[in-house]
Structures are given as C-alpha cells and as structure tokens.
Amino acid sequence: MTDKKTIYDKIWESHVVSTNDDGTTILYIDRHLVHEVTSPQAFEGLRIAGRKVRRPEFTLATADHNVPTSDRDKGITDPDSKLQVDTLEQNAKENNITYLPMSDKRQGIVHIVGPEQGFTQPGMTIVCGDSHTSTHGAFGALAWGIGTSEVEHTLATQTLIQTKAKNMCIKITGKAIEGVTAKDIVLAIIRKIGTAGGTGYVIEYTGEAIRNLSMEGRMTICNMSIEAGARAGLISPDKTTFEYLKGRPLAPAGKEYDDAIKYWESLATDDGAHYDETVEINADDIIPQITWGTSPEDVVSIDGFVPDPKNEENADKKKSIERALDYMGLEPNTPVNEIKVDKVFIGSCTNGRIEDLRAVSIIAKGRKVAESVHAMIVPGSGLVKEQAEKEGLDKIFIDAGFDWRDPGCSMCLAMNADKLQPQERCASTSNRNFEGRQGRGGRTHLMSPQMAAAAAITGKLTDFRDL
Amino acid sequence: MEKFNKLSGHAIPLRITNVDTDMIIPKQFLKTIKRTGLGEFLFFELKFDQDGNKIDSFALNQDQYKGASILIAGKNFGCGSSREHAPWSIADYGIKCIIAPSYADIFYNNCFKNGILPIVLDEETVGRLQDTAENTLNFKIDLEKQNITYVENNEQKEISFDIDPAKKNCLLEGLDDIGLTLNKAVSIGNFEGNQEKETPWLYGNKLT
Ligand code: SF4
Numbered sequence: 281m282t283d284k285k286t287i288y289d290k291i292w293e294s295h296v297v298s299t300n301d302d303g304t305t306i307l308y309i310d311r312h313l314v315h316e317v318t319s320p321q322a323f324e325g326l327r328i329a330g331r332k333v334r335r336p337e338f339t340l341a342t343a344d345h346n347v348p349t350s351d352r353d354k355g356i357t358d359p360d361s362k363l364q365v366d367t368l369e370q371n372a373k374e375n376n377i378t379y380l381p382m383s384d385k386r387q388g389i390v391h392i393v394g395p396e397q398g399f400t401q402p403g404m405t406i407v408c409g410d411s412h413t414s415t416h417g418a419f420g421a422l423a424w425g426i427g428t429s430e431v432e433h434t435l436a437t438q439t440l441i442q443t444k445a446k447n448m449c450i451k452i453t454g455k456a457i458e459g460v461t462a463k464d465i466v467l468a469i470i471r472k473i474g475t476a477g478g479t480g481y482v483i484e485y486t487g488e489a490i491r492n493l494s495m496e497g498r499m500t501i502c503n504m505s506i507e508a509g510a511r512a513g514l515i516s517p518d519k520t521t522f523e524y525l526k527g528r529p530l531a532p533a534g535k536e537y538d539d540a541i542k543y544w545e546s547l548a549t550d551d552g553a554h555y556d557e558t559v560e561i562n563a564d565d566i567i568p569q570i571t572w573g574t575s576p577e578d579v580v581s582i583d584g585f586v587p588d589p590k591n592e593e594n595a596d597k598k599k600s601i602e603r604a605l606d607y608m609g610l611e612p613n614t615p616v617n618e619i620k621v622d623k624v625f626i627g628s629c630t631n632g633r634i635e636d637l638r639a640v641s642i643i644a645k646g647r648k649v650a651e652s653v654h655a656m657i658v659p660g661s662g663l664v665k666e667q668a669e670k671e672g673l674d675k676i677f678i679d680a681g682f683d684w685r686d687p688g689c690s691m692c693l694a695m696n697a698d699k700l701q702p703q704e705r706c707a708s709t710s711n712r713n714f715e716g717r718q719g720r721g722g723r724t725h726l727m728s729p730q731m732a733a734a735a736a737i738t739g740k741l742t743d744f745r746d747l
Numbered sequence: 748m749e750k751f752n753k754l755s756g757h758a759i760p761l762r763i764t765n766v767d768t769d770m771i772i773p774k775q776f777l778k779t780i781k782r783t784g785l786g787e788f789l790f791f792e793l794k795f796d797q798d799g800n801k802i803d804s805f806a807l808n809q810d811q812y813k814g815a816s817i818l819i820a821g822k823n824f825g826c827g828s829s830r831e832h833a834p835w836s837i838a839d840y841g842i843k844c845i846i847a848p849s850y851a852d853i854f855y856n857n858c859f860k861n862g863i864l865p866i867v868l869d870e871e872t873v874g875r876l877q878d879t880a881e882n883t884l885n886f887k888i889d890l891e892k893q894n895i896t897y898v899e900n901n902e903q904k905e906i907s908f909d910i911d912p913a914k915k916n917c918l919l920e921g922l923d924d925i926g927l928t929l930n931k932a933v934s935i936g937n938f939e940g941n942q943e944k945e946t947p948w949l950y951g952n953k954l955t
Contacts, residue, residue, distance in 0.1 A: 297931065297934050297935055297938045298931055298934045300913070302912060302913035302916065303912075303913060304913050306928060306931060306934070306935075308935070308938050308939075308942070310949055317777050317778075317830070318829065318830060318831065320779075320780035320781075321780065321781065321782045321831075324780070324781075324782075329925070331925070331929075334935075337953045340954065345777075346778065358778075360778035360779075361778055363778070363780060364778050364779075364780060367780050378953065378954045380954075386954075397954060399954075401948075401949075403946070404949070409829060409831075410828075410829055411827065411828050411829040411853060425829040425853055426829060426853065427829055427830075427831035427834075427853060427856065427857040427860060428782075428831040429831060429857065429860035429861070429924075430856075430860070432925065433924055433925050433928065436925050436928075436929065437925060437928045437929060437932075437935065438935065438939075439928055439931075439935060441924055441928065443911075443913075475765060475823060475826060476822070476823045476826075476849060476851075479823075479849065479851070479852060480852070509823070509826070509851060509852070510852075511852050529952075529954060530952045530953075530954065532948035532952075536947065536948045537948075539947075539948070540946070540948050543946060575765050596764060596821075600763075600764055600765070603763075693769075693774055693828075694774065695774045695775075695777065695778070702797055712767075712769075712827060714767045714769045714770070714827060715769070715770065715792070716769055716770070716773060716792055717769055720773075720792060720797060721797060
C-alpha cells in the first residue's frame with residue numbers, strides 16, 4: 281500500500297471514532313444542517329426514546345422547501361406546510377439549535393446558507409437530510425445526504441455508521457470556452473457517466489477547468505454529484521476556497537484562520553494517490569448543455585437534436601427514450617433550439633447564488649421577457665436577495681419582466697405554491713427533470729442561468745451566445 | 748425495528764428503470780410529521796391520472812397483485828431525493844422486500860433502517876422474475892439462507908443472492924443503531940477531546 285492519499289481518504293481517516301466488529305465505521309460528523317421536511321420524525325424519535333441532541337451547537341436549522349416565495353407578510357397559508365415549519369421551529373427551540381426563521385434575512389436554501397455563514401469549511405464531515413448536501417464538497421468537505429433515521433442518529437450521537445466508498449477522479453482538462461458555465465460542465469459529466477455512473481463512489485473533481493471556477497461554480501458542480509449517483513463530490517481546497525471563507529461569521533478568524541489554512545492546505549490529494557476509477561473530459565468539447573428528457577443524463581448540446589428511439593439498439597433504453605419523449609411531448613429529431621417554453625425558473629441550490637443572478641442580469645438588461653413566458657427568479661437566500669438589490673439587479677429583472685421573488689426551494693421541487701401546470705414546459709436552472717418534479721405533468725429542461733435567461737427572452741431554448 | 752427473517756408472498760413487477768423517489772412518493776405527501784400512513788400514496792402518480800382516475804394498466808391497481816409483499820423493479824431504483832418517506836411508504840404499503848439490478852445509494856441504506864430487504868440480482872434474472880411474477884406465483888425469501896425459491900411449471904427453483912453480512916445481521920436482529928452507537932459514548936467523547944486540540948476552530952463558534 282502506498283501512503284499517498286486522496287482528500288476523501290484523509291477526511292475519512294481523520295473522522296473515524298471506532299470500527300465496529302462487522303467492519304463498519306463510526307464516523308464523527310462535524311456539522312449537521314436540518315430542514316423542515318426530513319427532520320420532524322427524527323426529533324419525534326428522540327423524544328420517544330428520551331434522548332438528547334449531543335451537539336446542538338454543531339447543528340443549524342432553517343426552513344426552505346415549504347416556504348412561500350411571495351406575500352410573506354401573510355405567513356404560510358397551506359396548513360400542512362405551516363405545521364411542518366412550525367414543528368421545525370419548535371424542535372430547534374426545545375433542543376437549543378440555532379434556527380433561522382423566514383423573517384431572518386439569513387434564511388434560505390440550506391445548501392446556500394451553510395457556505396454563506398462559514399458553517400461549511402474544508403476538511404469537515406457535513407450531513408443533512410437532503411441529497412444535495414453534496415454541494416458542500418466544493419469546499420473540500422466530505423458532505424452527503426442522509427435519510428431521516430440517520431438524521432436522528434446524527435442528532436443523538438454526532439456520528440454515523442458508514443462504510444467507505446471508492447475513489448473516482450473526474451478530470452476536466454483545458455479551459456472552458458467563454459460562456460460555458462459550471463452547470464454545462466456538470467451536465468456534460470452526467471451525460472458521459474450516466475445517473476448511476478458514480479454509484480458507490482465519492483467523486484473528486486480536478487483539472488484546470490475546475491481550478492478556474494469560483495467557489496459558486498464549484499458548488500454547482502458538487503451539487504449535482506448526486507445526479508451522477510455518487511455519494512459525495514469533492515474539490516480539494518485552495519486559495520479560492522480560503523479567500524471565500526475569510527470573514528464569514530462562523531469561519532475561524534485571526535491566528536485561528538492562519539492555523540486553519542495550514543491544516544486545509546494539507547487536505548489536498550497527494551500526487552500519485554490511487555483512484556479506483558478516472559474519467560477525463562476535455563473542456564474544449566463542452567458548449568452549453570440542456571436536458572431533453574426526464575433523467576439528468578438525458579443531456580444534449582444546444583446545437584443538438586431530440587434523440588430518435590429508432591437509433592437505440594438496447595431495448596430497455598429504447599423504451600425509456602420513448603417514455604421520456606411521450607412525457608416531454610417531443611418529436612424525435614427536433615432541433616432542441618426550436619423547443620418553446622412556457623415558464624422559466626431561475627434559482628435552487630444549484631444556481632440560486634449571486635453570481636448566477638449577475639449572469640442573468642447581463643442577459644436581461646435592456647431586453648424583455650417574451651409575452652408567452654412567465655419567468656421567475658428566486659434567490660437562494662435572503663442575503664443573496666439583499667446583495668442583488670444592493671447591486672440594482674432587481675430593477676433590471678423587473679424592468680425586463682421577470683418575477684423577482686423571496687428565497688426558498690420554490691419550483692425546484694414545487695412543494696410550495698410555485699409549480700408547473702400539466703404539460704407546461706419550463707427552462708430551469710435546478711437539478712432534476714424527473715416526471716412531475718416541478719408539478720404534475722410539468723416538463724423540465726435543465727440548463728445554466730444564462731441559458732434559462734435567454735429562453736425567457738426568446739420564448740424557446742436558445743444558445744445565449746447568439747443573442 | 749421489526750426483525751426480518753423469512754418472507755412468503757406475491758411479487759409486483761415494475762418494469763421501469765430509474766424509478767426516482769418523486770415517483771415512489773410525490774412531494775405533496777411529504778408534508779407529514781409522522782412516519783406512518785403513507786402506504787396509500789405509494790406510486791400515487793402512476794396509480795392515478797391527472798383527473799384522479801385509476802390507471803388500470805398499472806400493476807398496483809390490478810387485483811392479482813393485491814397484498815403483495817415483494818416488488819421486482821428496474822435498475823437504479825430509488826434515485827433522486829434522500830426522502831425516507833420513500834421506504835416508509837413502501838413499508839407501510841406492506842412491501843418488505845425489493846428485488847432490482849441496482850439501487851441508488853441513499854435509498855438502499857434507508858431500506859435497512861426500515862426493515863426492508865433490498866436484493867440485488869443481475870438484470871437478466873430480474874427480468875425473468877418479473878415474467879414469473881405475472882403468473883401470480885408465490886415467492887419465498889429466506890434471508891438467513893440468502894435465497895429466493897418458487898415453483899414454476901411444477902419445478903422448484905432457487906436463486907441465491909449476496910448481501911453485506913453487517914446489513915444482513917441488522918435486519919435479522921432488528922437492531923436499533925442509535926442504541927448501539929450510544930454504547931460507544933466514551934469513544935465519541937475521546938474523539939471530540941482530540942479533535943478540539945488539533946482543530947480548535949471547529950469548537951466554539953455559534954451563530955447568534
Ligand atoms: S433547491 Fe431543490 S434540490 Fe436544492 S434543497 Fe431545495 S428542493 Fe432540494
């Protein structure tokens with residue numbers, strides 16, 4: 281065995297509490313994010329068993345899935361949503377956990393709030409009852425989504441019982457073409473390896489095109505690791521990471537910050553460390569990507585065509601293409617840039633950050649949303665909203681005819697009032713295009729914020745570089 | 748948790764690949780604060796059309812599969828959201844065992860926490876079992892022996908499956924993970940003591 285390690289190996293080893301007789305590991309969990317949908321049954325479980333939260337100060341709670349993104353002064357009108365959010369607030373209070381309510385400007389989507397507050401730091405283990413916890417891997421933290429039983433386990437013990445995954449390296453060589461974003465890169469990755477390509481692995485993203493990304497772009501990449509089937513996604517921390525963290529409320533400061541940097545620098549994967557699988561993609565080959573179907577692997581370049589099931593030999597695949605085309609209401613061989621949209625959704629934990637909104641504003645400025653389209657922009661957190669308004673982005677959006685809203689998950693999963701009607705077609709910056717994801721019968725095309733903004737303007741899927 | 752040992756029952760063939768947790772339990776049913784009562788909403792949008800009419804061609808609506816306790820599914824079953832509402836609804840419906848060529852990671856783990864046995868078999872075998880299940884055959888599953896047996900054309904058939912010994916044991920014993928881990932409280936405390944010395948910035952800061 282060599283002593284060269286990947287960042288995953290290093291974080292794993294530094295969090296082993298003990299190894300059980302059966303070969304599983306008790307892994308220490310440094311930070312735990314909690315939201316309203318996957319936690320009530322966990323707190324109920326603790327209460328019934330008479331157990332306490334071991335480390336309330338390592339836990340942070342906020343409501344995001346159910347919250348309304350307009351008319352907030354009316355509160356939550358849906359009684360079930362209200363009960364769930366009130367239950368979270370009550371559970372947080374009873375257990376001494378910091379809770380950011382809707383009235384707090386720091387409230388937002390958990391995966392945006394954590395990094396914003398400096399709650400997320402390199403080398404940590406971070407969990408949340410939410411699959412997109414993989415987002416935090418952008419900082420070189422080992423972060424993954426868990427079920428409610430594991431939420432309860434984490435609350436009670438600050439540990440989880442785990443088995444180690446394998447190491448996969450995805451290397452994006454070269455420089456991204458101008459206008460090609462982190463979203464296009466990650467869609468191209470999923471297109472290549474498939475939605476089960478990462479199953480059993482933790483993926484580390486490397487290569488020049490990844491290094492060149494801002495923290496926000498890195499978060500977009502790691503966010504969708506779960507769509508590639510991986511347990512988690514990771515990017516070794518570097519100067520970009522340290523700069524981002526500097527001065528955040530929960531980040532170390534002063535001498536501790538300097539000590540922390542030394543430690544964080546030691547986390548990067550050693551040269552020559554072993555990966556069980558390596559995939560290489562050349563950034564030059566990637567142009568803006570969109571999805572045509574009902575799985576995040578149904579990806580095509582914006583100059584491409586809707587696939588024809590006739591050309592598919594594998595019977596299973598053929599059937600799933602037919603099913604997807606039927607659901608999406610698309611004819612084989614249609615050029616994708618002729619597909620008309622009814623709605624546009626810009627937001628979510630994938631693309632609801634300030635840089636995303638700035639990119640959208642450049643396209644929106646001086647243009648108008650097509651008459652046939654309703655286009656909403658939902659900032660990922662109250663702080664993102666505040667920043668955008670400080671920069672005057674809200675004015676640009678409103679002038680162009682976009683619907684500028686309050687922070688939350690919104691139409692990423694349509695648990696609140698924001699949803700597609702049956703057969704409505706949406707250009708969306710979120711991460712899942714499953715059947716019914718954005719509303720029953722709704723049809724989702726995933727893409728970057730720039731591409732979604734362009735679709736809003738022209739009323740159809742468009743290469744924004746042609747505008 | 749209830750122990751899992753032997754199971755005997757009918758199986759529902761579900762010939763769709765990449766079944767995601769939104770399909771298993773649509774989001775409008777996630778607003779509950781309880782674990783129970785979700786069974787009737789299992790595969791809701793596959794069972795009913797937009798006007799609330801039953802879709803007869805869907806297996807769960809067919810009489811021959813009433814009371815089935817096994818689900819034979821396509822590959823990458825349970826992908827998508829981490830919601831444990833998915834295994835809760837499956838268990839609440841009465842399904843105790845799933846057979847599929849592969850599962851999404853989080854869903855697979857969630858099954859074990861809810862007394863559901865997820866069996867992995869190769870695609871061809873799963874396809875064959877789906878065909879067999881259409882003839883309302885009775886399947887017997889023995890976790891201890893790690894096999895599935897059934898009678899087809901008067902012939903006794905047996906298929907064995909692999910499973911991680913630790914996970915197998917959890918199901919057989921119906922173990923409560925949290926209780927077991929809490930027995931290690933001293934080790935956890937020691938870990939925290941060491942970590943606080945090595946990386947003190949992880950301790951102390953709290954949002955106000
Ligand atoms: S924005 Fe979407 S993907 Fe992200 S946490 Fe919310 S619902 Fe999940």
